[in-house]
Amino acid sequence: MIRTDVFFLYLFVMAGVTYLIRMLPLVLCKEKIENRFIKSFLYYIPYAVLSAMTIPAIFFSTGCLLSAILGLVVAVVLSLFEHKLLTVAIGACGTVFIVEWIMSLIK
Amino acid sequence: MSAKQLYLRGIKDGFPICLGYLSVSFAFGIFAVGCGLSVWQSILVSMTNVTSAGQLAGVPIIAGGLPLIDIVITQLVINLRYSLMSVSLSQKLSPRVKLLQRLAIAFCVTDEIFAVSISQKDELETPYMIGLITTPFWGWTIGTTLGALAGDILPAMIVSALGIALYAMFVAIVIPPAKKSRSVALCCLLAMSMSVAFRFIPLLQKVSSGIAIIICALVSGLLFAAIAPISDEKSGDGSDQTSSGKAVEA
Known part of the structure:
Protein backbone atom coordinates (compact mmCIF):
# COMPACT_ATOMS: atom_id res chain seq x y z
CA MET A 1 0.00 0.00 0.00
CA ILE A 2 1.27 3.48 -0.88
CA ARG A 3 2.02 5.83 2.00
CA THR A 4 -0.74 8.41 2.33
CA ASP A 5 1.54 11.46 2.20
CA VAL A 6 3.31 10.12 -0.89
CA PHE A 7 -0.05 9.42 -2.51
CA PHE A 8 -1.20 12.99 -1.95
CA LEU A 9 2.02 14.39 -3.39
CA TYR A 10 1.53 12.37 -6.60
CA LEU A 11 -2.17 13.17 -6.69
CA PHE A 12 -1.46 16.88 -6.36
CA VAL A 13 1.12 16.88 -9.15
CA MET A 14 -1.01 14.74 -11.46
CA ALA A 15 -4.16 16.79 -10.96
CA GLY A 16 -2.17 20.03 -11.16
CA VAL A 17 -0.59 19.24 -14.53
CA THR A 18 -3.91 18.08 -15.96
CA TYR A 19 -5.68 21.20 -14.73
CA LEU A 20 -3.06 23.64 -16.02
CA ILE A 21 -3.24 22.07 -19.49
CA ARG A 22 -6.97 22.72 -19.56
CA MET A 23 -7.04 26.01 -17.73
CA LEU A 24 -4.27 28.11 -19.30
CA PRO A 25 -5.68 28.25 -22.87
CA LEU A 26 -9.20 28.83 -21.59
CA VAL A 27 -8.14 31.78 -19.44
CA LEU A 28 -5.48 33.25 -21.72
CA CYS A 29 -7.49 33.23 -24.97
CA LYS A 30 -10.09 35.74 -23.85
CA GLU A 31 -10.27 37.83 -27.02
CA LYS A 32 -12.18 36.62 -30.05
CA ILE A 33 -9.69 35.54 -32.67
CA GLU A 34 -10.14 37.48 -35.94
CA ASN A 35 -7.51 35.81 -38.12
CA ARG A 36 -9.34 33.82 -40.80
CA PHE A 37 -6.81 31.01 -40.94
CA ILE A 38 -6.83 30.48 -37.18
CA LYS A 39 -10.62 30.70 -37.10
CA SER A 40 -10.85 28.06 -39.83
CA PHE A 41 -8.33 25.91 -37.99
CA LEU A 42 -10.34 26.12 -34.77
CA TYR A 43 -13.48 25.34 -36.73
CA TYR A 44 -12.06 22.09 -38.13
CA ILE A 45 -10.13 20.98 -35.04
CA PRO A 46 -13.03 19.58 -32.98
CA TYR A 47 -14.27 17.38 -35.81
CA ALA A 48 -10.74 16.21 -36.60
CA VAL A 49 -10.09 15.39 -32.92
CA LEU A 50 -13.34 13.48 -32.53
CA SER A 51 -12.83 11.56 -35.79
CA ALA A 52 -9.32 10.53 -34.80
CA MET A 53 -10.49 9.47 -31.35
CA THR A 54 -13.41 7.43 -32.69
CA ILE A 55 -11.74 5.56 -35.54
CA PRO A 56 -10.34 2.97 -35.00
CA ALA A 57 -10.87 2.96 -31.19
CA ILE A 58 -14.62 2.30 -31.49
CA PHE A 59 -13.91 -1.14 -32.97
CA PHE A 60 -12.24 -2.20 -29.73
CA SER A 61 -14.76 -0.60 -27.38
CA THR A 62 -17.05 -3.62 -26.97
CA GLY A 63 -16.82 -7.34 -26.35
CA CYS A 64 -16.23 -8.24 -29.99
CA LEU A 65 -15.59 -6.66 -33.37
CA LEU A 66 -18.95 -7.61 -34.90
CA SER A 67 -21.03 -5.93 -32.19
CA ALA A 68 -18.83 -2.83 -32.46
CA ILE A 69 -19.24 -2.64 -36.25
CA LEU A 70 -23.02 -3.02 -36.04
CA GLY A 71 -23.14 -0.50 -33.20
CA LEU A 72 -21.20 1.96 -35.34
CA VAL A 73 -23.51 1.38 -38.32
CA VAL A 74 -26.57 2.11 -36.18
CA ALA A 75 -24.90 5.22 -34.75
CA VAL A 76 -24.05 6.50 -38.24
CA VAL A 77 -27.55 5.87 -39.60
CA LEU A 78 -29.24 7.54 -36.61
CA SER A 79 -26.83 10.49 -36.90
CA LEU A 80 -27.52 10.89 -40.61
CA PHE A 81 -31.16 11.46 -39.63
CA GLU A 82 -29.85 13.94 -37.04
CA HIS A 83 -31.25 12.25 -33.98
CA LYS A 84 -30.27 13.55 -30.54
CA LEU A 85 -27.00 12.45 -28.91
CA LEU A 86 -28.80 10.41 -26.29
CA THR A 87 -30.86 8.57 -28.92
CA VAL A 88 -27.76 7.73 -30.91
CA ALA A 89 -25.87 6.58 -27.79
CA ILE A 90 -28.73 4.38 -26.58
CA GLY A 91 -29.27 2.99 -30.11
CA ALA A 92 -25.63 1.96 -30.37
CA CYS A 93 -25.51 0.50 -26.83
CA GLY A 94 -28.75 -1.41 -27.45
CA THR A 95 -27.42 -2.80 -30.72
CA VAL A 96 -24.20 -3.99 -29.08
CA PHE A 97 -26.17 -5.58 -26.24
CA ILE A 98 -28.57 -7.42 -28.59
CA VAL A 99 -25.79 -8.60 -30.92
CA GLU A 100 -23.69 -9.94 -28.05
CA TRP A 101 -26.75 -11.53 -26.46
CA ILE A 102 -27.62 -13.35 -29.71
CA MET A 103 -23.99 -14.42 -30.08
CA SER A 104 -23.94 -15.80 -26.55
CA LEU A 105 -27.03 -17.88 -27.41
CA ILE A 106 -25.43 -19.28 -30.55
CA LYS A 107 -22.25 -20.32 -28.76
CA MET B 1 -33.35 31.52 -21.47
CA SER B 2 -33.06 31.95 -17.72
CA ALA B 3 -30.03 30.73 -15.80
CA LYS B 4 -32.08 27.89 -14.36
CA GLN B 5 -33.30 26.74 -17.77
CA LEU B 6 -29.74 26.88 -19.11
CA TYR B 7 -28.49 24.86 -16.16
CA LEU B 8 -31.19 22.23 -16.62
CA ARG B 9 -30.44 22.00 -20.34
CA GLY B 10 -26.79 21.42 -19.46
CA ILE B 11 -27.79 18.65 -17.05
CA LYS B 12 -29.88 17.04 -19.77
CA ASP B 13 -27.16 17.32 -22.43
CA GLY B 14 -24.66 15.86 -19.97
CA PHE B 15 -26.74 12.77 -19.40
CA PRO B 16 -25.47 10.66 -22.33
CA ILE B 17 -21.91 11.56 -21.29
CA CYS B 18 -22.72 10.42 -17.76
CA LEU B 19 -23.97 7.11 -19.13
CA GLY B 20 -20.75 6.51 -21.01
CA TYR B 21 -18.61 7.65 -18.09
CA LEU B 22 -20.27 5.17 -15.76
CA SER B 23 -18.88 2.28 -17.76
CA VAL B 24 -15.45 3.78 -18.45
CA SER B 25 -14.88 4.87 -14.85
CA PHE B 26 -16.26 1.56 -13.62
CA ALA B 27 -13.47 -0.11 -15.57
CA PHE B 28 -11.02 2.44 -14.16
CA GLY B 29 -12.14 1.66 -10.59
CA ILE B 30 -11.46 -2.04 -11.10
CA PHE B 31 -8.10 -1.21 -12.68
CA ALA B 32 -6.96 1.21 -9.96
CA VAL B 33 -7.71 -1.18 -7.12
CA GLY B 34 -6.00 -3.92 -9.11
CA CYS B 35 -2.91 -1.70 -9.32
CA GLY B 36 -2.83 -1.41 -5.54
CA LEU B 37 -4.68 1.84 -4.77
CA SER B 38 -7.28 1.76 -2.03
CA VAL B 39 -10.92 2.51 -2.79
CA TRP B 40 -10.81 6.09 -1.49
CA GLN B 41 -7.56 6.77 -3.36
CA SER B 42 -9.08 5.56 -6.62
CA ILE B 43 -12.10 7.79 -6.08
CA LEU B 44 -9.90 10.82 -5.30
CA VAL B 45 -7.87 10.28 -8.48
CA SER B 46 -11.10 10.31 -10.50
CA MET B 47 -12.56 13.35 -8.75
CA THR B 48 -9.43 15.46 -9.16
CA ASN B 49 -8.44 14.48 -12.72
CA VAL B 50 -11.55 13.53 -14.70
CA THR B 51 -9.53 12.17 -17.60
CA SER B 52 -9.69 8.54 -18.68
CA ALA B 53 -6.45 8.01 -20.58
CA GLY B 54 -4.44 10.18 -18.19
CA GLN B 55 -5.68 8.28 -15.16
CA LEU B 56 -5.04 4.91 -16.75
CA ALA B 57 -1.44 5.96 -17.39
CA GLY B 58 -0.98 7.75 -14.07
CA VAL B 59 -2.22 5.16 -11.61
CA PRO B 60 0.47 2.51 -12.32
CA ILE B 61 3.08 5.25 -11.83
CA ILE B 62 1.65 6.17 -8.44
CA ALA B 63 1.14 2.57 -7.38
CA GLY B 64 4.59 1.53 -8.59
CA GLY B 65 6.29 4.44 -6.85
CA LEU B 66 7.97 5.60 -10.08
CA PRO B 67 9.65 9.04 -10.17
CA LEU B 68 7.35 12.03 -9.85
CA ILE B 69 8.63 13.45 -13.14
CA ASP B 70 7.15 10.43 -14.92
CA ILE B 71 3.69 11.47 -13.94
CA VAL B 72 4.32 15.04 -15.12
CA ILE B 73 5.50 13.84 -18.53
CA THR B 74 2.76 11.25 -19.13
CA GLN B 75 0.01 13.67 -18.10
CA LEU B 76 1.50 16.38 -20.32
CA VAL B 77 1.75 14.10 -23.33
CA ILE B 78 -1.57 12.33 -22.95
CA ASN B 79 -3.59 15.36 -21.93
CA LEU B 80 -2.09 17.98 -24.20
CA ARG B 81 -5.05 17.53 -26.53
CA TYR B 82 -7.16 19.27 -23.87
CA SER B 83 -5.27 22.49 -24.50
CA LEU B 84 -6.34 22.38 -28.16
CA MET B 85 -9.91 21.86 -26.99
CA SER B 86 -9.62 24.69 -24.47
CA VAL B 87 -8.44 27.12 -27.16
CA SER B 88 -11.40 26.10 -29.30
CA LEU B 89 -13.78 26.33 -26.35
CA SER B 90 -12.44 29.77 -25.36
CA GLN B 91 -13.83 31.10 -28.64
CA LYS B 92 -17.27 29.72 -27.94
CA LEU B 93 -17.69 31.00 -24.37
CA SER B 94 -19.89 34.05 -24.01
CA PRO B 95 -18.07 37.27 -22.99
CA ARG B 96 -20.24 37.15 -19.87
CA VAL B 97 -18.25 34.15 -18.58
CA LYS B 98 -15.89 35.74 -16.04
CA LEU B 99 -12.41 34.64 -14.94
CA LEU B 100 -13.50 32.65 -11.90
CA GLN B 101 -16.13 30.88 -13.96
CA ARG B 102 -13.54 30.07 -16.61
CA LEU B 103 -11.32 28.63 -13.89
CA ALA B 104 -14.19 26.40 -12.80
CA ILE B 105 -15.19 25.30 -16.31
CA ALA B 106 -11.56 24.46 -17.14
CA PHE B 107 -11.61 21.75 -14.50
CA CYS B 108 -13.86 19.57 -16.61
CA VAL B 109 -12.75 20.08 -20.21
CA THR B 110 -12.98 16.44 -21.26
CA ASP B 111 -13.26 15.00 -24.76
CA GLU B 112 -16.97 14.45 -24.37
CA ILE B 113 -17.91 17.68 -22.60
CA PHE B 114 -15.91 19.58 -25.18
CA ALA B 115 -17.66 17.69 -27.97
CA VAL B 116 -21.13 18.53 -26.70
CA SER B 117 -20.15 22.17 -26.00
CA ILE B 118 -18.95 22.86 -29.50
CA SER B 119 -22.01 21.22 -31.03
CA GLN B 120 -24.18 23.91 -29.41
CA LYS B 121 -25.55 26.60 -31.74
CA ASP B 122 -25.25 29.50 -29.31
CA GLU B 123 -22.43 30.95 -27.28
CA LEU B 124 -21.88 29.05 -24.06
CA GLU B 125 -23.06 30.60 -20.80
CA THR B 126 -21.84 29.66 -17.32
CA PRO B 127 -25.04 27.98 -16.05
CA TYR B 128 -25.17 25.74 -19.11
CA MET B 129 -21.53 24.71 -18.73
CA ILE B 130 -21.92 24.02 -15.00
CA GLY B 131 -24.95 21.85 -15.76
CA LEU B 132 -23.12 20.08 -18.56
CA ILE B 133 -20.25 19.29 -16.19
CA THR B 134 -22.37 18.17 -13.23
CA THR B 135 -23.88 14.91 -14.48
CA PRO B 136 -20.72 13.53 -16.14
CA PHE B 137 -18.62 14.47 -13.08
CA TRP B 138 -20.87 12.46 -10.78
CA GLY B 139 -21.15 9.66 -13.31
CA TRP B 140 -17.35 9.53 -13.38
CA THR B 141 -17.12 9.53 -9.58
CA ILE B 142 -19.91 7.04 -8.94
CA GLY B 143 -18.66 4.69 -11.67
CA THR B 144 -15.18 4.70 -10.16
CA THR B 145 -16.61 4.03 -6.71
CA LEU B 146 -18.68 1.09 -7.91
CA GLY B 147 -15.81 -0.35 -9.93
CA ALA B 148 -13.39 0.04 -7.02
CA LEU B 149 -15.80 -1.51 -4.53
CA ALA B 150 -16.83 -4.55 -6.50
CA GLY B 151 -15.49 -5.35 -9.92
CA ASP B 152 -18.28 -7.69 -10.81
CA ILE B 153 -21.53 -5.95 -9.86
CA LEU B 154 -22.50 -5.36 -13.48
CA PRO B 155 -22.78 -8.28 -15.88
CA ALA B 156 -19.95 -8.19 -18.44
CA MET B 157 -22.42 -7.83 -21.32
CA ILE B 158 -23.78 -4.55 -19.95
CA VAL B 159 -20.30 -3.13 -19.38
CA SER B 160 -19.43 -4.15 -22.93
CA ALA B 161 -22.55 -2.48 -24.37
CA LEU B 162 -21.90 0.76 -22.45
CA GLY B 163 -18.35 0.83 -23.82
CA ILE B 164 -19.56 2.12 -27.19
CA ALA B 165 -21.70 4.95 -25.75
CA LEU B 166 -19.06 7.67 -25.85
CA TYR B 167 -17.94 6.84 -29.37
CA ALA B 168 -21.54 6.75 -30.58
CA MET B 169 -21.91 10.24 -29.21
CA PHE B 170 -18.84 11.43 -31.12
CA VAL B 171 -20.38 9.98 -34.28
CA ALA B 172 -23.59 11.89 -33.58
CA ILE B 173 -21.62 15.13 -33.26
CA VAL B 174 -19.45 14.71 -36.35
CA ILE B 175 -21.93 13.31 -38.88
CA PRO B 176 -24.46 16.18 -39.15
CA PRO B 177 -21.87 18.91 -40.02
CA ALA B 178 -19.98 16.45 -42.24
CA LYS B 179 -23.21 15.79 -44.12
CA LYS B 180 -23.65 19.51 -44.80
Whole structure:
Protein backbone atom coordinates (compact mmCIF):
# COMPACT_ATOMS: atom_id res chain seq x y z
CA MET A 1 0.00 0.00 0.00
CA ILE A 2 1.27 3.48 -0.88
CA ARG A 3 2.02 5.83 2.00
CA THR A 4 -0.74 8.41 2.33
CA ASP A 5 1.54 11.46 2.20
CA VAL A 6 3.31 10.12 -0.89
CA PHE A 7 -0.05 9.42 -2.51
CA PHE A 8 -1.20 12.99 -1.95
CA LEU A 9 2.02 14.39 -3.39
CA TYR A 10 1.53 12.37 -6.60
CA LEU A 11 -2.17 13.17 -6.69
CA PHE A 12 -1.46 16.88 -6.36
CA VAL A 13 1.12 16.88 -9.15
CA MET A 14 -1.01 14.74 -11.46
CA ALA A 15 -4.16 16.79 -10.96
CA GLY A 16 -2.17 20.03 -11.16
CA VAL A 17 -0.59 19.24 -14.53
CA THR A 18 -3.91 18.08 -15.96
CA TYR A 19 -5.68 21.20 -14.73
CA LEU A 20 -3.06 23.64 -16.02
CA ILE A 21 -3.24 22.07 -19.49
CA ARG A 22 -6.97 22.72 -19.56
CA MET A 23 -7.04 26.01 -17.73
CA LEU A 24 -4.27 28.11 -19.30
CA PRO A 25 -5.68 28.25 -22.87
CA LEU A 26 -9.20 28.83 -21.59
CA VAL A 27 -8.14 31.78 -19.44
CA LEU A 28 -5.48 33.25 -21.72
CA CYS A 29 -7.49 33.23 -24.97
CA LYS A 30 -10.09 35.74 -23.85
CA GLU A 31 -10.27 37.83 -27.02
CA LYS A 32 -12.18 36.62 -30.05
CA ILE A 33 -9.69 35.54 -32.67
CA GLU A 34 -10.14 37.48 -35.94
CA ASN A 35 -7.51 35.81 -38.12
CA ARG A 36 -9.34 33.82 -40.80
CA PHE A 37 -6.81 31.01 -40.94
CA ILE A 38 -6.83 30.48 -37.18
CA LYS A 39 -10.62 30.70 -37.10
CA SER A 40 -10.85 28.06 -39.83
CA PHE A 41 -8.33 25.91 -37.99
CA LEU A 42 -10.34 26.12 -34.77
CA TYR A 43 -13.48 25.34 -36.73
CA TYR A 44 -12.06 22.09 -38.13
CA ILE A 45 -10.13 20.98 -35.04
CA PRO A 46 -13.03 19.58 -32.98
CA TYR A 47 -14.27 17.38 -35.81
CA ALA A 48 -10.74 16.21 -36.60
CA VAL A 49 -10.09 15.39 -32.92
CA LEU A 50 -13.34 13.48 -32.53
CA SER A 51 -12.83 11.56 -35.79
CA ALA A 52 -9.32 10.53 -34.80
CA MET A 53 -10.49 9.47 -31.35
CA THR A 54 -13.41 7.43 -32.69
CA ILE A 55 -11.74 5.56 -35.54
CA PRO A 56 -10.34 2.97 -35.00
CA ALA A 57 -10.87 2.96 -31.19
CA ILE A 58 -14.62 2.30 -31.49
CA PHE A 59 -13.91 -1.14 -32.97
CA PHE A 60 -12.24 -2.20 -29.73
CA SER A 61 -14.76 -0.60 -27.38
CA THR A 62 -17.05 -3.62 -26.97
CA GLY A 63 -16.82 -7.34 -26.35
CA CYS A 64 -16.23 -8.24 -29.99
CA LEU A 65 -15.59 -6.66 -33.37
CA LEU A 66 -18.95 -7.61 -34.90
CA SER A 67 -21.03 -5.93 -32.19
CA ALA A 68 -18.83 -2.83 -32.46
CA ILE A 69 -19.24 -2.64 -36.25
CA LEU A 70 -23.02 -3.02 -36.04
CA GLY A 71 -23.14 -0.50 -33.20
CA LEU A 72 -21.20 1.96 -35.34
CA VAL A 73 -23.51 1.38 -38.32
CA VAL A 74 -26.57 2.11 -36.18
CA ALA A 75 -24.90 5.22 -34.75
CA VAL A 76 -24.05 6.50 -38.24
CA VAL A 77 -27.55 5.87 -39.60
CA LEU A 78 -29.24 7.54 -36.61
CA SER A 79 -26.83 10.49 -36.90
CA LEU A 80 -27.52 10.89 -40.61
CA PHE A 81 -31.16 11.46 -39.63
CA GLU A 82 -29.85 13.94 -37.04
CA HIS A 83 -31.25 12.25 -33.98
CA LYS A 84 -30.27 13.55 -30.54
CA LEU A 85 -27.00 12.45 -28.91
CA LEU A 86 -28.80 10.41 -26.29
CA THR A 87 -30.86 8.57 -28.92
CA VAL A 88 -27.76 7.73 -30.91
CA ALA A 89 -25.87 6.58 -27.79
CA ILE A 90 -28.73 4.38 -26.58
CA GLY A 91 -29.27 2.99 -30.11
CA ALA A 92 -25.63 1.96 -30.37
CA CYS A 93 -25.51 0.50 -26.83
CA GLY A 94 -28.75 -1.41 -27.45
CA THR A 95 -27.42 -2.80 -30.72
CA VAL A 96 -24.20 -3.99 -29.08
CA PHE A 97 -26.17 -5.58 -26.24
CA ILE A 98 -28.57 -7.42 -28.59
CA VAL A 99 -25.79 -8.60 -30.92
CA GLU A 100 -23.69 -9.94 -28.05
CA TRP A 101 -26.75 -11.53 -26.46
CA ILE A 102 -27.62 -13.35 -29.71
CA MET A 103 -23.99 -14.42 -30.08
CA SER A 104 -23.94 -15.80 -26.55
CA LEU A 105 -27.03 -17.88 -27.41
CA ILE A 106 -25.43 -19.28 -30.55
CA LYS A 107 -22.25 -20.32 -28.76
CA MET B 1 -33.35 31.52 -21.47
CA SER B 2 -33.06 31.95 -17.72
CA ALA B 3 -30.03 30.73 -15.80
CA LYS B 4 -32.08 27.89 -14.36
CA GLN B 5 -33.30 26.74 -17.77
CA LEU B 6 -29.74 26.88 -19.11
CA TYR B 7 -28.49 24.86 -16.16
CA LEU B 8 -31.19 22.23 -16.62
CA ARG B 9 -30.44 22.00 -20.34
CA GLY B 10 -26.79 21.42 -19.46
CA ILE B 11 -27.79 18.65 -17.05
CA LYS B 12 -29.88 17.04 -19.77
CA ASP B 13 -27.16 17.32 -22.43
CA GLY B 14 -24.66 15.86 -19.97
CA PHE B 15 -26.74 12.77 -19.40
CA PRO B 16 -25.47 10.66 -22.33
CA ILE B 17 -21.91 11.56 -21.29
CA CYS B 18 -22.72 10.42 -17.76
CA LEU B 19 -23.97 7.11 -19.13
CA GLY B 20 -20.75 6.51 -21.01
CA TYR B 21 -18.61 7.65 -18.09
CA LEU B 22 -20.27 5.17 -15.76
CA SER B 23 -18.88 2.28 -17.76
CA VAL B 24 -15.45 3.78 -18.45
CA SER B 25 -14.88 4.87 -14.85
CA PHE B 26 -16.26 1.56 -13.62
CA ALA B 27 -13.47 -0.11 -15.57
CA PHE B 28 -11.02 2.44 -14.16
CA GLY B 29 -12.14 1.66 -10.59
CA ILE B 30 -11.46 -2.04 -11.10
CA PHE B 31 -8.10 -1.21 -12.68
CA ALA B 32 -6.96 1.21 -9.96
CA VAL B 33 -7.71 -1.18 -7.12
CA GLY B 34 -6.00 -3.92 -9.11
CA CYS B 35 -2.91 -1.70 -9.32
CA GLY B 36 -2.83 -1.41 -5.54
CA LEU B 37 -4.68 1.84 -4.77
CA SER B 38 -7.28 1.76 -2.03
CA VAL B 39 -10.92 2.51 -2.79
CA TRP B 40 -10.81 6.09 -1.49
CA GLN B 41 -7.56 6.77 -3.36
CA SER B 42 -9.08 5.56 -6.62
CA ILE B 43 -12.10 7.79 -6.08
CA LEU B 44 -9.90 10.82 -5.30
CA VAL B 45 -7.87 10.28 -8.48
CA SER B 46 -11.10 10.31 -10.50
CA MET B 47 -12.56 13.35 -8.75
CA THR B 48 -9.43 15.46 -9.16
CA ASN B 49 -8.44 14.48 -12.72
CA VAL B 50 -11.55 13.53 -14.70
CA THR B 51 -9.53 12.17 -17.60
CA SER B 52 -9.69 8.54 -18.68
CA ALA B 53 -6.45 8.01 -20.58
CA GLY B 54 -4.44 10.18 -18.19
CA GLN B 55 -5.68 8.28 -15.16
CA LEU B 56 -5.04 4.91 -16.75
CA ALA B 57 -1.44 5.96 -17.39
CA GLY B 58 -0.98 7.75 -14.07
CA VAL B 59 -2.22 5.16 -11.61
CA PRO B 60 0.47 2.51 -12.32
CA ILE B 61 3.08 5.25 -11.83
CA ILE B 62 1.65 6.17 -8.44
CA ALA B 63 1.14 2.57 -7.38
CA GLY B 64 4.59 1.53 -8.59
CA GLY B 65 6.29 4.44 -6.85
CA LEU B 66 7.97 5.60 -10.08
CA PRO B 67 9.65 9.04 -10.17
CA LEU B 68 7.35 12.03 -9.85
CA ILE B 69 8.63 13.45 -13.14
CA ASP B 70 7.15 10.43 -14.92
CA ILE B 71 3.69 11.47 -13.94
CA VAL B 72 4.32 15.04 -15.12
CA ILE B 73 5.50 13.84 -18.53
CA THR B 74 2.76 11.25 -19.13
CA GLN B 75 0.01 13.67 -18.10
CA LEU B 76 1.50 16.38 -20.32
CA VAL B 77 1.75 14.10 -23.33
CA ILE B 78 -1.57 12.33 -22.95
CA ASN B 79 -3.59 15.36 -21.93
CA LEU B 80 -2.09 17.98 -24.20
CA ARG B 81 -5.05 17.53 -26.53
CA TYR B 82 -7.16 19.27 -23.87
CA SER B 83 -5.27 22.49 -24.50
CA LEU B 84 -6.34 22.38 -28.16
CA MET B 85 -9.91 21.86 -26.99
CA SER B 86 -9.62 24.69 -24.47
CA VAL B 87 -8.44 27.12 -27.16
CA SER B 88 -11.40 26.10 -29.30
CA LEU B 89 -13.78 26.33 -26.35
CA SER B 90 -12.44 29.77 -25.36
CA GLN B 91 -13.83 31.10 -28.64
CA LYS B 92 -17.27 29.72 -27.94
CA LEU B 93 -17.69 31.00 -24.37
CA SER B 94 -19.89 34.05 -24.01
CA PRO B 95 -18.07 37.27 -22.99
CA ARG B 96 -20.24 37.15 -19.87
CA VAL B 97 -18.25 34.15 -18.58
CA LYS B 98 -15.89 35.74 -16.04
CA LEU B 99 -12.41 34.64 -14.94
CA LEU B 100 -13.50 32.65 -11.90
CA GLN B 101 -16.13 30.88 -13.96
CA ARG B 102 -13.54 30.07 -16.61
CA LEU B 103 -11.32 28.63 -13.89
CA ALA B 104 -14.19 26.40 -12.80
CA ILE B 105 -15.19 25.30 -16.31
CA ALA B 106 -11.56 24.46 -17.14
CA PHE B 107 -11.61 21.75 -14.50
CA CYS B 108 -13.86 19.57 -16.61
CA VAL B 109 -12.75 20.08 -20.21
CA THR B 110 -12.98 16.44 -21.26
CA ASP B 111 -13.26 15.00 -24.76
CA GLU B 112 -16.97 14.45 -24.37
CA ILE B 113 -17.91 17.68 -22.60
CA PHE B 114 -15.91 19.58 -25.18
CA ALA B 115 -17.66 17.69 -27.97
CA VAL B 116 -21.13 18.53 -26.70
CA SER B 117 -20.15 22.17 -26.00
CA ILE B 118 -18.95 22.86 -29.50
CA SER B 119 -22.01 21.22 -31.03
CA GLN B 120 -24.18 23.91 -29.41
CA LYS B 121 -25.55 26.60 -31.74
CA ASP B 122 -25.25 29.50 -29.31
CA GLU B 123 -22.43 30.95 -27.28
CA LEU B 124 -21.88 29.05 -24.06
CA GLU B 125 -23.06 30.60 -20.80
CA THR B 126 -21.84 29.66 -17.32
CA PRO B 127 -25.04 27.98 -16.05
CA TYR B 128 -25.17 25.74 -19.11
CA MET B 129 -21.53 24.71 -18.73
CA ILE B 130 -21.92 24.02 -15.00
CA GLY B 131 -24.95 21.85 -15.76
CA LEU B 132 -23.12 20.08 -18.56
CA ILE B 133 -20.25 19.29 -16.19
CA THR B 134 -22.37 18.17 -13.23
CA THR B 135 -23.88 14.91 -14.48
CA PRO B 136 -20.72 13.53 -16.14
CA PHE B 137 -18.62 14.47 -13.08
CA TRP B 138 -20.87 12.46 -10.78
CA GLY B 139 -21.15 9.66 -13.31
CA TRP B 140 -17.35 9.53 -13.38
CA THR B 141 -17.12 9.53 -9.58
CA ILE B 142 -19.91 7.04 -8.94
CA GLY B 143 -18.66 4.69 -11.67
CA THR B 144 -15.18 4.70 -10.16
CA THR B 145 -16.61 4.03 -6.71
CA LEU B 146 -18.68 1.09 -7.91
CA GLY B 147 -15.81 -0.35 -9.93
CA ALA B 148 -13.39 0.04 -7.02
CA LEU B 149 -15.80 -1.51 -4.53
CA ALA B 150 -16.83 -4.55 -6.50
CA GLY B 151 -15.49 -5.35 -9.92
CA ASP B 152 -18.28 -7.69 -10.81
CA ILE B 153 -21.53 -5.95 -9.86
CA LEU B 154 -22.50 -5.36 -13.48
CA PRO B 155 -22.78 -8.28 -15.88
CA ALA B 156 -19.95 -8.19 -18.44
CA MET B 157 -22.42 -7.83 -21.32
CA ILE B 158 -23.78 -4.55 -19.95
CA VAL B 159 -20.30 -3.13 -19.38
CA SER B 160 -19.43 -4.15 -22.93
CA ALA B 161 -22.55 -2.48 -24.37
CA LEU B 162 -21.90 0.76 -22.45
CA GLY B 163 -18.35 0.83 -23.82
CA ILE B 164 -19.56 2.12 -27.19
CA ALA B 165 -21.70 4.95 -25.75
CA LEU B 166 -19.06 7.67 -25.85
CA TYR B 167 -17.94 6.84 -29.37
CA ALA B 168 -21.54 6.75 -30.58
CA MET B 169 -21.91 10.24 -29.21
CA PHE B 170 -18.84 11.43 -31.12
CA VAL B 171 -20.38 9.98 -34.28
CA ALA B 172 -23.59 11.89 -33.58
CA ILE B 173 -21.62 15.13 -33.26
CA VAL B 174 -19.45 14.71 -36.35
CA ILE B 175 -21.93 13.31 -38.88
CA PRO B 176 -24.46 16.18 -39.15
CA PRO B 177 -21.87 18.91 -40.02
CA ALA B 178 -19.98 16.45 -42.24
CA LYS B 179 -23.21 15.79 -44.12
CA LYS B 180 -23.65 19.51 -44.80
CA SER B 181 -20.05 20.40 -45.66
CA ARG B 182 -17.79 18.38 -47.90
CA SER B 183 -14.67 20.01 -46.42
CA VAL B 184 -15.64 18.89 -42.90
CA ALA B 185 -16.30 15.38 -44.19
CA LEU B 186 -12.93 15.23 -45.95
CA CYS B 187 -11.12 16.69 -42.95
CA CYS B 188 -12.68 13.97 -40.75
CA LEU B 189 -11.74 11.27 -43.25
CA LEU B 190 -8.15 12.45 -43.25
CA ALA B 191 -8.01 12.48 -39.44
CA MET B 192 -9.52 8.98 -39.29
CA SER B 193 -7.11 7.55 -41.87
CA MET B 194 -4.14 9.00 -40.00
CA SER B 195 -5.46 7.63 -36.73
CA VAL B 196 -5.83 4.16 -38.28
CA ALA B 197 -2.26 4.42 -39.55
CA PHE B 198 -0.99 5.29 -36.06
CA ARG B 199 -2.80 2.28 -34.67
CA PHE B 200 -1.73 -0.35 -37.18
CA ILE B 201 1.55 0.63 -38.84
CA PRO B 202 4.33 -0.87 -36.69
CA LEU B 203 6.69 2.10 -36.68
CA LEU B 204 3.88 4.60 -35.94
CA GLN B 205 2.55 2.41 -33.12
CA LYS B 206 5.44 3.64 -31.00
CA VAL B 207 3.76 7.05 -30.79
CA SER B 208 1.56 7.30 -27.67
CA SER B 209 -2.15 7.50 -28.41
CA GLY B 210 -2.41 10.98 -26.89
CA ILE B 211 0.30 12.36 -29.18
CA ALA B 212 -1.12 10.49 -32.17
CA ILE B 213 -4.47 12.22 -31.76
CA ILE B 214 -2.79 15.61 -31.52
CA ILE B 215 -0.83 14.95 -34.72
CA CYS B 216 -3.92 13.70 -36.61
CA ALA B 217 -5.97 16.70 -35.54
CA LEU B 218 -3.26 19.31 -36.13
CA VAL B 219 -2.38 18.05 -39.61
CA SER B 220 -6.01 17.70 -40.73
CA GLY B 221 -7.05 21.01 -39.16
CA LEU B 222 -4.12 23.00 -40.54
CA LEU B 223 -4.45 21.48 -44.01
CA PHE B 224 -8.16 22.21 -44.30
CA ALA B 225 -7.82 25.67 -42.76
CA ALA B 226 -5.36 26.35 -45.58
CA ILE B 227 -7.23 24.81 -48.51
CA ALA B 228 -10.83 25.40 -47.39
CA PRO B 229 -10.97 28.41 -45.05
CA ILE B 230 -14.40 29.21 -43.62
CA SER B 231 -16.17 32.32 -44.84
CA ASP B 232 -16.12 35.35 -42.54
CA GLU B 233 -19.79 36.17 -42.41
CA LYS B 234 -20.61 32.62 -41.42
CA SER B 235 -18.04 32.36 -38.67
CA GLY B 236 -19.46 35.35 -36.79
CA ASP B 237 -19.16 35.32 -33.05
CA GLY B 238 -22.55 36.19 -31.91
CA SER B 239 -26.25 36.31 -32.03
CA ASP B 240 -27.13 34.29 -35.11
CA GLN B 241 -24.97 31.26 -34.86
CA THR B 242 -27.31 28.86 -36.56
CA SER B 243 -24.70 27.93 -39.14
CA SER B 244 -21.72 29.04 -37.09
CA GLY B 245 -18.59 28.82 -39.16
CA LYS B 246 -19.97 26.59 -41.87
CA ALA B 247 -17.11 25.75 -44.16
CA VAL B 248 -16.91 27.09 -47.66
CA GLU B 249 -17.07 24.16 -50.02
CA ALA B 250 -13.68 23.31 -51.39
